[in-house]
Amino acid sequence: MKIRKGDLVKITAGKDKGREGKVERVFSRESRVLVPGVNQYKKHIKPQGEGRPGDIVTLSRPMPMGNVALICPKCKQVTRVGYQVTGEKKVRICRKCMNLI
Template identity: 50%
Template sequence: MKIRKGDNVKVLSGKDRGKVGKVLRVFSKKRKALVEGINLIKRHTRPQRQGEKGQRITMPAAIDLSNLALVCPKCSKATRVGFKIRNGNKFRICKKCQSEV
């Protein structure tokens, strides 16, 4: 996967276009990711105990990986991700500044 947990990403399309957030979780089989503060939805919950009220909980929903671009930690730009193999190890690189991500 080109985008991993903990990466900073920029949203390329959708209602949150242009926003930057941190990846909380990646669902590789679905090709989606949960991003902090992005694609927020409201879920309505019923009261669980007597005397308790129902609530509206705001939580992030998964967003497709094709709508995300990695933000390079060195050049701070949204970029595509490439790979290089050095000494038998595979590294992700920034396509704009060629630095290791």
């Protein structure tokens, strides 16, 4: 998985293209990421009886991982992720600055 929870990403496609945000959840099975404030939709909640009126809340939908690009925390550039194997460990590196990320 190239994108991890807590990563800063730039949205590269869709209605929020160009925006940035922090990944809150990764859905590896669906290859989607949840970025708060991005890919929002309005949910209408029906009234649940006395004292619980209906409401409209704004929620974020997970978006395809292919629609986001990682922003490297070291060089602050939009980058692709590379891997380097050191012994038993596979580490993630930035393709631009080659730092571990």
